[in-house]
Amino acid sequence: MAQYFVGIDFGGTNTKLGLFDSDINLLKRSSIPTDIDLECDALVEAMGNAVKELVSDAEISMDDVKAVGLASPGPAQYKKGIIEAATNLPKLVNVPMRDMLSDAVGKPVVFENDANVACWGEFAIGAAKDAEDMVFFTLGTGIGGGIVNRGKLLEGSGDNAAELGHLIIYPGGRKCNCGQRGCVEAYASATNTAKRAAEAVEDGFPSTLKEVLDKNGEITCKDVFEHSANGDPLARETTEETARALAVLCVNMLHTTEPKQIVFAGGMIAAGDALLSRIKHYFNESIWHLRKETVEICFATLGEDAGIVGAAALAKFRTQ
Numbered sequence: 001m002a003q004y005f006v007g008i009d010f011g012g013t014n015t016k017l018g019l020f021d022s023d024i025n026l027l028k029r030s031s032i033p034t035d036i037d038l039e040c041d042a043l044v045e046a047m048g049n050a051v052k053e054l055v056s057d058a059e060i061s062m063d064d065v066k067a068v069g070l071a072s073p074g075p076a077q078y079k080k081g082i083i084e085a086a087t088n089l090p091k092l093v094n095v096p097m098r099d100m101l102s103d104a105v106g107k108p109v110v111f112e113n114d115a116n117v118a119c120w121g122e123f124a125i126g127a128a129k130d131a132e133d134m135v136f137f138t139l140g141t142g143i144g145g146g147i148v149n150r151g152k153l154l155e156g157s158g159d160n161a162a163e164l165g166h167l168i169i170y171p172g173g174r175k176c177n178c179g180q181r182g183c184v185e186a187y188a189s190a191t192n193t194a195k196r197a198a199e200a201v202e203d204g205f206p207s208t209l210k211e212v213l214d215k216n217g218e219i220t221c222k223d224v225f226e227h228s229a230n231g232d233p234l235a236r237e238t239t240e241e242t243a244r245a246l247a248v249l250c251v252n253m254l255h256t257t258e259p260k261q262i263v264f265a266g267g268m269i270a271a272g273d274a275l276l277s278r279i280k281h282y283f284n285e286s287i288w289h290l291r292k293e294t295v296e297i298c299f300a301t302l303g304e305d306a307g308i309v310g311a312a313a314l315a316k317f318r319t320q
């Protein structure tokens with residue numbers, strides 16, 4: 001009986017693959033570079049071959065693989081399995097990725113947005129494995145989001161629910177890449193945390209970060225948290241603003257879907273308790289007293305594997 005699952009995390013630089021048993025234990029992993037110059041059929045062929053190689057390297061027959069999960073960047077029509085225009089993948093415009101990969105490997109393919117997949121990974125076996133209702137944020141260049149409500153991913157009428165980075169927290173505020181103003185992403189993503197600090201330094205606010213900017217030509221989010229820990233007032237105010245913005249996001253999510261857990265992932269969580277304790281502080285300061293202590297705010301546990309784990313777990317869930 002088919003009992004194995006393959007999870008694929010399809011990214012603009014690398015495509016990561018994992019082979020999992022039916023309890024979503026990782027048995028074997030591999031990775032291939034994503035060649036962005038390839039036409040879609042060549043790209044899918046390379047991906048299909050990587051799946052077959054991974055499975056045969058583990059001395060398992062493809063007959064024993066039940067389904068493949070594919071985590072893909074958007075925007076896409078996820079129910080139809082069509083990538084509309086992937087960021088960093090200029091050749092993939094309106095391509096039926098799911099069905100092409102399914103033909104290449106001869107297995108059902110479950111296709112989903114990468115943030116939703118990482119969310120599902122944390123829900124299935126990660127930080128929120130005991131919660132039926134959870135919200136997930138990933139803090140990177142932008143802020144990705146996912147919502148599990150009563151054990152199911154929230155998808156929306158056009159498959160684009162849970163674009164949580166574009167919830168507006170400051171009307172008329174900073175301009176976001178999406179064109180709106182005041183999105184939480186414009187303040188509290190890793191990129192925008194660094195950008196706010198760099199802007200203040202360029203505006204002449206005194207800070208130890210000036211030396212970093214002069215030397216490296218840029219300031220990273222990691223720099224900001226490091227200088228904040230060392231007591232630089234500008235860096236401190238910048239990280240506090242990030243924590244405040246994320247706390248407002250948590251309050252809004254609590255009132256929307258009433259999760260048991262809110263899970264943060266992405267590079268910024270390397271800041272550790274300096275981030276988490278401040279989000280909790282501002283959350284407790286802001287939240288309606290009746291909802292105090294009804295939600296656990298925590299960090300993700302799957303790290304870089306969230307994509308492959310979530311893709312395999314979602315493939316299992318949707319082919320049951």
Ligand SMILES: [Zn+2]
Pocket residue numbers: 165166176177178179180183185
């Ligand atoms: Zn936005």
